[in-house]
Amino acid sequence: MTTIMKDTPSISVLMPVRNAETFLKEAVDSILGQTFTDFEFIIIDDASTDRSPEIIRSYTDSRIKFIQNKSNQGNHISRNIGLEKACGKYIAAMDTDDRALPERLLTQYHYMEQHPDVLACGCLFYVNSTIISKPLNDRDIRIALLHDNCFLHPSLFIRTEVMQAIGGYDKEYRYSADYDLVCRISLLGKITNLPDVLMEYRMHKEQISQKHTDMQKHYADRIRNNYREEIMKRMPPVSIVIPLRIESTEREANLHCVLQYLLRSPFVYIDLLEADKERHFFFTHHERIRYRFVHDEEPVFYRTHYLNELLREAQHSIVGIWDADVLIPEAQLIAAVWHVLGGCVLCFPYNGKFRFLEKERSNAIRKDMDELQAGEGYCLLGRPSVGGAFLVNKTKYLEAGGENEGFYGWGPEDAERVKRLEILELPIARTKGLLYHLHHERKPDIGVDNRKKAQHNQKVLLNTCRQSKEELTKALKCHTGIFSYLDNHN
Incomplete structure (x- = not known):
């Protein structure tokens, strides 16, 4: 187990919460149980009306920083609120309905430390015990992004300076801001998916992608077109x-x-x-x-x-x-x-x-x-x-x-x-x-x-x-x- 406690943590884990009592505890426990311990866990409650705030307050781990929005701001605005408070060298995304495997932060941290030219990385993941493959290297990812997002958003591990440089998530793309985020990072430099399986992704009818499919497609089409236009300007x-x-x-x-x-x-x-x-x-x-x-x-x-x-x-x-x-x-x-x-x-x-x-x-x-x-x-x-x-x-x-x-x-x-x-x-x-x-x-x-x-x-x-x-x-x-x-x- 890697245990390094400093005034400034190596990683800031950002997780917005909105009426997530069903799966919240499992998600929180999966982060607190990481083999890499030098992180802060910024949890942003987005004006939940269920037991989510109560569940979060039940934890006494000093690495948790709890922020409560006075009114519902939305998923990615809440992430930006957390980003403003982040002190870590890296930002690790997390969702309330997924589970990080124990080696996730350690594996991604070591990779990014050893590859200073890489701006962000994701990983492979399980869905119902099935490993979901994704493009791994930068070129294949840039090609895939011409068509659609090729990252599991809660698997993203990003240099904080990069997140700050691009201004975090763009609230204009409410239901597809994660796709926009990785496109903008890709335009800045290298981005990759690790071949390691480090996440378990849960699919259910209350997910944003399930509840707002039409709007998500609308935003994704706009992001895709913008990305292609920018890529074309840079082509030889x-x-x-x-x-x-x-x-x-x-x-x-x-x-x-x-x-x-x-x-x-x-x-x-x-x-x-x-x-x-x-x-x-x-x-x-x-x-x-x-x-x-x-x-x-x-x-x-x-x-x-x-x-x-x-x-x-x-x-x-x-x-x-x-x-x-x-x-x-x-x-x-x-x-x-x-x-x-x-x-x-x-x-x-x-x-x-x-x-x-x-x-x-x-x-x-x-x-x-x-x-x-x-x-x-x-x-x-x-x-x-x-x-x-x-x-x-x-x-x-x-x-x-x-x-x-x-x-x-x-x-x-x-x-x-x-x-x-x-x-x-x-x-x-x-x-x-x-x-x-x-x-x-x-x-x-x-x-x-x-x-x-x-x-x-x-x-x-x-x-x-x-x-x-x-x-x-x-x-x-x-x-x-x-x-x-x-x-x-x-």
Whole structure:
């Protein structure tokens, strides 16, 4: 047992109380029974009308500081009242209907002392004897916060100076102030969940989250949007490259929609290359779009070749390779960028599932992108998709061969790309969420022996699959075989 008594405690445990007599004693006992004893326990009674004040007064432990609100102020305002009285180096949140396991404060205190760059930490917890997992590291947490809160609030352990710097809880978000709190902390620096199970969480019908579900969702939506907007301001610039061959007015309409959608993210810059017998795409000038036309008489669109040109010319170190018909929610794009920044050579900004949108829905979304509803459209069964859109570390991806120009037309290059990086043992990631594909009629290549083309592409794919890491590395360095095209650019 760690027993360190000082004039200024190491930890201030904050627990507001409002008509909590049913579970209150168990919660209080779980804090007073901690193996780490150098703390003050600030209990704020929010004008309870039951036996809660009486239960609290029954304790004689000198570490308890009892504050009573004259009128009902609300959960998070009460926490701020406690914060004003706190003397500890750290703030530990606590709720009256949960139980802290004996090692909670000791484990979190030691972690924060050993990791001065971390601003706050939570932990895993039990619900009805089941361990609830949460994202642990800072990057995964920032990604998760784009969608929802990923912390058990009463498990939070925060540096007091950080709480004071951000002004505590924002009373504007009455029923979701904990989500807002961790978002604001995350914007300041590192935040994590410990892998230790240190709390028992109790679910019951009197919880705020159960009694005020609609209002909580309303506030959470506002917090989520604010967080995403702030994150977007801090994102590094990203080049999205799109090679074009427009066969129909429908595909042109898709492209306009995709461009408009991508440009909603202020960190995105777009490079377009149209290769055809004549120019079909025209657009109003935009400061974040670069366009180039290449005269090309070939019946089959040499997409891999033009992608390599676009990759080499891209302005930024992170490059997205996009089809002209796909939409991906902004949060997934942000998450993919973070994965590449974190060391991945390639990241798919979706979970491998395409959602194909019918013609009528595609028409509606082209007119109003906010018409896109999560999970709509039909999904093809089979293996996870490896096409449509992905982001790469430009330098490392080109060193790994870039796009394989041995392919003629579309299809197998998507599978070969992933297989090659796997053989080279280069990290690949995926984000959560779906990719949405706008409708367009597919037209066969005219004047092309499709059977011969398929056989050729199959040989190119198998040629990569049969190589060892050493053989593939040598081929890349020597620019031989399927990578001989590199000779023209070095």
